[in-house]
Amino acid sequence: xxxxxxxxxxxxxxxxxxxxxxxxxxxxxxxxxxxxxxxxxxxxxxxxxxxxxxxxxxxxxxxxxxxxxxxxxxxxxxxxxxxxxxxxxxxxxxxxxxxxxxxxxxxxxxxxxxxxxxxxxxxxxxxxxxxxxxxxxxxxxxxxxxxxxxxxxxxxxxxxxxxxxxxxxxxxxxxxxxxxxxxxxxxxxxxxxxxxxxxxxxxxxxxxxxxxxxxxxxxxxxxxxxxxxxxxxxx
Numbered sequence: 001x002x003x004x005x006x007x008x009x010x011x012x013x014x015x016x017x018x019x020x021x022x023x024x025x026x027x028x029x030x031x032x033x034x035x036x037x038x039x040x041x042x043x044x045x046x047x048x049x050x051x052x053x054x055x056x057x058x059x060x061x062x063x064x065x066x067x068x069x070x071x072x073x074x075x076x077x078x079x080x081x082x083x084x085x086x087x088x089x090x091x092x093x094x095x096x097x098x099x100x101x102x103x104x105x106x107x108x109x110x111x112x113x114x115x116x117x118x119x120x121x122x123x124x125x126x127x128x129x130x131x132x133x134x135x136x137x138x139x140x141x142x143x144x145x146x147x148x149x150x151x152x153x154x155x156x157x158x159x160x161x162x163x164x165x166x167x168x169x170x171x172x173x174x175x176x177x178x179x180x181x182x183x184x185x186x187x188x189x190x191x192x193x194x195x196x197x198x199x200x201x202x203x204x205x206x207x208x209x210x211x212x213x214x215x216x217x218x219x220x221x222x223x224x225x226x227x228x229x230x231x232x233x234x235x
Contacts, residue, residue, distance in 0.1 A: 002026040003056040005043065007033060008217050010177040011072035011109065015053040017173050017213030018076055022083045026055075030217055057082070072177070073105040076170040086170045093165065100157070100164050100171035108150055108178050115143035115185050147187045151194055158196035162203065176204050180214070183231035205234075 004019065004026045006012035019026045031037045031052050038050040046068060047054050053072055060067040061082055069078045077098075080087035088094040118140040154175065157164055164171045179201055182188045191198035204210055214233065221229060229235075 001058045003029065003058070004053065005029045005031050005046070005055070006053040006216070007031055008221050009052070010112075010181055012053045013180065013213055013216065014072045014173055014177040015055065015075050015079075016216040017176070017210050018079050018086070018170065020209040020212040021173070021207075022079055022085055024079070024083070028216065030220060032220075071105075073101050073170075073174050076174055077101065080170045086168065086173070088167075088169075093167075096165045097169045097171045101174055103153075104171070104174040104178075108175065111143045111146040111150070112178055112185050115140055115147065115187070118143065119186060144185075144187045147185065151188055151197060155194045155196050158200050161196075163200065172200075172204060176201070176210070180205075180234050181232045183234065184228065 002019065002024055004015060006015060006028065007030060016028075031043060033052065037043060038047065038052065043054075044050060046056065047070055049070060051070065053075060054068065054070045055075055055078075057067040057069070057078075067078075069075050077087070087097055118137075154164075163169065164175065179191075179197070182191075188194075191201055221233070224232070
């Protein structure tokens with residue numbers, strides 16, 4: 001059994017999709033970051049950075065004490081190693097997947113989350129702009145350019161390929177987590193300008209395990225206002 005602590009977010013979707021794809025038994029616990037659950041004593045004891053996602057594997061391969069894993073892409077790597085799936089065991093193909101997993105970890109999440117902080121309603125929970133102040137459009141535009149560059153790189157890599165590294169892998173799951181809510185960042189609305197990426201995206205969204213992973217905590221998702229929830233889930 002794996003304990004999975006999270007919330008419906010791009011990084012947590014990576015974990016829920018991987019758990020579903022790999023057919024692993026898991027128990028989900030909601031950590032509401034808006035309510036400060038990440039700083040409660042029990043979770044603080046488990047998480048060194050007070051962030052989600054986080055998993056506790058009660059049946060690690062070494063049969064030792066439960067294994068804690070944090071950071072979304074590290075979780076993907078751990079689950080792939082545990083099951084022997086979604087990651088080639090050796091050779092060039094293995095390092096190709098790991099390179100694109102690191103590409104995601106190093107490049108993709110930060111400009112998205114930071115741009116959202118700049119374009120969110122001033123004074124709102126997600127904004128770093130004080131209420132009554134003018135939004136920082138220069139910073140937001142700079143990050144929009146970085147996001148567009150990422151899509152150009154993704155489009156190039158997917159030329160002539162069904163998946164990022166030839167076969168479906170944890171690299172695809174990692175990047176998908178950020179492409180799903182792309183509309184809330186107000187940079188890439190329509191994927192048709194990136195046909196390789198659009199084909200890849202539609203293929204992944206059609207996978208039953210991906211759909212189950214995205215259904216994580218539907219009770220919580222139902223509480224989000226439509227104008228944010230619909231683009232966030234790309235419905």
